[in-house]
Amino acid sequence: xxxxPDHLRYTTGHCRLGGLLLAVCHTGICAIxxxxxxxxxxxxLQKRFPGARxxxxxxxxxxxxxxxxxxxxxxxxxxxxxxxxxxxGSVFQQQVWAELAKVPAGQTVSxxxxxxxxxxxxxxRAVAGACAANxxxxxxxxxRVLRSDGGISGYRWGVERKEQxxxxxxxxxxxx
Numbered sequence: 001x002x003x004x005p006d007h008l009r010y011t012t013g014h015c016r017l018g019g020l021l022l023a024v025c026h027t028g029i030c031a032i033x034x035x036x037x038x039x040x041x042x043x044x045l046q047k048r049f050p051g052a053r054x055x056x057x058x059x060x061x062x063x064x065x066x067x068x069x070x071x072x073x074x075x076x077x078x079x080x081x082x083x084x085x086x087x088x089g090s091v092f093q094q095q096v097w098a099e100l101a102k103v104p105a106g107q108t109v110s111x112x113x114x115x116x117x118x119x120x121x122x123x124x125r126a127v128a129g130a131c132a133a134n135x136x137x138x139x140x141x142x143x144r145v146l147r148s149d150g151g152i153s154g155y156r157w158g159v160e161r162k163e164q165x166x167x168x169x170x171x172x173x174x175x176x
Contacts, residue, residue: 002088004049005030009057012038013065015072017161020137021045022065025052028086031135032068034157048135068138075138075165076105076172087135092118096130097140105141106173108166110148132156138165 005025013020021041023031031048035041046054058065064081071079087097099117103109109117111124111131120126131142137157143165147153155162 002027004051004088006052007055008045008049008052009055009060010042010045011056011058011061011065012041013069015069017072017157017164020065020068020072022061022068023049023054024061024064024083025086028084029064029081029136030086030088032137032139033135034137034161072138074172075141075169076176079139085136085139087140089130089133089135092120092126093130093133095119096127097134097136100131100134100140100142100144103141103144104173105144105169108144108146108150110146110150111153112148114145128153141165144169 008023008025008030010021010023017034019035019037019041021031021033022029023045031045033041033044035044042054064083067079067081089097095118096114099114111127115121115123115127131145134140134142134156143155143162152159152162
């Protein structure tokens with residue numbers, strides 16, 4: 001696992017899902033978080049990167065934030081960000097996130113299927129833990145993971161947001 005950065009620049013915005021925080025470090029975008037308000041988002045960022053100095057930087061990050069806000073409204077297709085994605089996590093978490101990124105908008109996968117895809121068919125709980133630790137909301141689409149019976153289980157940023165995202169992606173996929 002990469003060493004956590006000691007300095008992060010961040011900006012916040014607001015979208016249909018509530019608050020949105022974008023944070024970058026020297027290697028790229030390390031966090032995209034959803035929440036109810038800016039203070040909660042900043043606290044979440046600090047908890048994920050406990051030793052980091054946080055710097056509010058609307059000017060430098062405005063382009064990526066605008067792109068993300070547009071993507072939240074239409075989460076289908078290519079996303080062109082100025083900074084590369086640079087999520088911090090264990091090797092297993094990185095594997096889970098990489099498989100999640102392959103699940104197309106409008107489709108879902110079960111925790112069991114995802115465990116099989118990462119080569120650990122009995123690791124459903126570990127897969128769920130990796131989903132909960134996901135630092136890149138929407139871009140690493142952990143909202144597309146459902147229980148084996150097709151039901152919605154927990155979501156790091158709230159079950160209501162998960163339902164909204166799944167429904168939006170299904171509508172957009174059906175229309176395209």
